[in-house]
Amino acid sequence: MAALRKWLFSGLLVIVPVIITAWVLTWVVGLLDQTLEILPEAWQPDRLLGFxxxxxxxxxxxxxxxxxxxxxSNFFGRKLVAMGDALVSRIPVVRSIYSSVKQVSETLFSESGNAFRTAVLVQWPRDGVWTVAFITGQPNGEVAGYLRDEFVSIYVPTTPNPTSGYFVLMRKSECIELEMSIDEALKYIVSMGVVAPPDPVLADASRVTE
Incomplete structure (x- = not known):
């Protein structure tokens, strides 16, 4: 029975990641294939190929x-985008949604964006309880005027879904910067601590011995 149980869990460790990965890729490809509907019917690949x-x-x-x-990216394109933004900003309800989505997109995808700058260790949700979070920037405007010390903007993701979480402002002195990369920190969070990043001290030692 012990051997059967061991084989069962070993099989699950091999099969489950493969099935989930294949399912996610199939879903993404199927979703993106819907963009083909914007093409004229005569240009549809299914119609041209027959399958x-x-x-x-x-x-x-x-x-x-x-x-x-x-x-x-060119001069005329930026002008057109600016004209489109100005047009959308005049529509009462649409401008609120569009401006919010645009600001988040610029933060996440622009080369000068500030999203997920550094992985840090913070006490959350109370003292004595620690979690991995990300510095996303610094408070500014009216909020910064009320904060006397040096604060940073922190995003505390949830596990195992890091796309939801909490936005908090913490003193920079209360945040411990980690040497792990953003990808390593996300893997650590998604895996609920199972996939731990390598110890930088041990990694440096191994490089020296090599």
Whole structure:
């Protein structure tokens, strides 16, 4: 029985990640394939080939992103984007949604964005309880005027879904900066502490011995 149990869990460790990865990739490819509907019917790959080949939507999405990015990067493209922003900002309800999404997108995807600068160790939700969080910037404006000490903006993700979490302002002196990368910290959080990043001291020691 002990051997059967061991084999069962060993099989699960191999099969479950493969199944979940395949399911996620299938869902993403299927979702992106829906972008093919914007093409004229005569240009549909399924119609031209006579059968469905998954993945054309991924290629089309990448091409659209590259073309839009190239157009928005030049002088005339920036002017058009500015005109579009000005037009949307005049629509009462839409401007609130659009401006919020645009600010978050610029923070996450722009090269000068401040999202997830550094992984830190903080006491949350009370003293004596520690968790891994991320510095996202510094408070400014009216909020900064009320804070006398040096504070930083902190995002505390939840486990195992790091896309939800809490935004808090903490004293910088209360945050312990970690040497682990953002990717390593996210893996640590998603795995609920199972996949621990390597110890930087041991890693440096191994490099020296090599």
């Amino acid at each position: 469905h080949v998954p993945g054309f939507g991924v290629v089309l999405t990448l091409l659209i992103l590259l073309v839009v990015g190239a157009l928005a």
